Each structure stands twice: as structure tokens, then as C-alpha cells.
Amino acid sequence: MAPVIPEDIQKEIEKKGGLRKILNSLPSRKELERKAKIHSALGDPLRLKILCFLGIQSSCVCLLRDIANISYSKLSYHLSILKNSNLIEGKKRGNYVIYSLTPQGMRYYEELCKKE
Amino acid sequence: MAPVIPEDIQKEIEKKGGLRKILNSLPSRKELERKAKIHSALGDPLRLKILCFLGIQSSCVCLLRDIANISYSKLSYHLSILKNSNLIEGKKRGNYVIYSLTPQGMRYYEELCKKE
DNA sequence: AAAGTATTTCAAATTTTTTTGAAGTAATTG
């Protein structure tokens, strides 16, 4: 039993082919979850800053730590979130791990970190 | 005392005008916080779904409730998050409140809800 | 191989976000 909704809205919905049709056109649950996860990762100022920095310059963890001025373990945690959302990736090189943006990370970098 | 970082990265930074210059080009703290807040609001599948739906069709709360199949109070909470991030707005009309996207909400709708 | 550096992992503590259900508000109808 669908709720009683305002008439004009009901009509607009019918003009668009009905509620069912609108609902079917929405992104799938999986898609919504994937995007939510990425946005959740971007939902923190420090992580955004890291994304913006890596967009300009790939970096070892030690430099990021110095810039953010937080503990290694805290930073590792935030890097793992960005990594798990496929925004950054780390490559081991000798003693260091060098982080850089993934192609997906670059897309968000362009969109998020350049002025506007 | 800056950390010891890999030589090649050091050189890349110098080529770009030095670390200071790179850091100055990043978005300000305020900007980062503002964007983080928006992305945080988008970091939930239900809220994304609401955004996507409202992009197609403005709606009273009762219809959204029916679609999401959750309690009013839970829905109100999520709507308040979207509202506080300036993605949606509600207008009282008689007994109903009709929610729709703000201009900012529409930008995110275009970017987030259309296929890809 | 011992010692040092860079980084990650872990578990416990803390903080924040989300959920729940009851109560409240505001407009509408009988």
C-alpha cells in the first residue's frame, strides 16, 4: 500500500513512466555502495589533503607524515582507507613505500583539488 | 628538521619550486573541511540513493520513506545530513515537506547518478 | 648478524555516527 502523496507529485511521476520505472533507473545497490565507499574515503580533510598532495607529487610515507604532522600509525590508517577505495597505491622501493594516485584517484584529484 | 626522503622525490619537488610552494597550492583547511563534509554526506548508500531519486523527482518525505523502507525518524536523520551539506532542501507545503536538490545537489547528481 | 630506518599491524580506548522508539510540532480534517 503506497502512501498518499501530493497530487502534483503523483502526476509528475506518472508523466515519467511511473515510480517503478524511476526506481529501476537508479544506480544498483552495488553501485551505490561502491560510490558511497569512495565518498566516505574522501570525507575527511586529512585524506583529501593527502589526495591533493599526491596529485602534485608522489611521496614516501615519511614526507606525508611530516606534512600532516601526525603519527605513522595514524597516517597508515588513513592511507589504508584511501588505498582500499582505490584512490591511491603504494609501491615499495628499498626501505620506502612511495604512494601515488591511481587513475581513479587522479579523476577525483582533478575534480576536487583544482581550485573551483 | 625535514625527514630524509628519497633523492628522486626530493629533486622532483625542487623542480616544482620546493615543498613550501606545493603546500601553498593545496586547498585551504576551510576548503578541505567544506569538501570533506559534502563527501561525508555522500558517503552512505541510502543518502546517495535519495540524492539520485530527488535528481529525477522532487518528493515528500512519505514517498522517500516508502522507497527506502525505513522509519521516519531514521529518514529524517539522513535528510538532515544531506540538508546540512547543502545538497537538498525541504519546503513545507501544507502537511507535507517537499524535498528537492539544491544547485549544488544537482551538480553532484549529474556527476554521481548518471550511469558510468 | 646486529642495529637502524621506514612503515604497518594490532588491540584497547576514545570519539563519532547511526539507530531506535517515544514524544513533540504543525497543518488538516471531521
Place this chain on the structure above:
DNA sequence: CAATTACTTCAAAAAAATTTGAAATACTTT
């Protein structure tokens, strides 16, 4: 004006995210 509808607010409980500091790992240098 009492009852109903549509919605929001509130405070407590529950769940999830973040922080902390110590320990572990993995190279590198000595």
C-alpha cells in the same frame, strides 16, 4: 476543538570510525 497525518526532535543505546602506543615486519647499513 479533537483527532489524524506528516514529519522532526530528542535522548539513550548500538555500531562504526578513529586514535593511541606498543609491537611487528622488512629493508639497509654497519
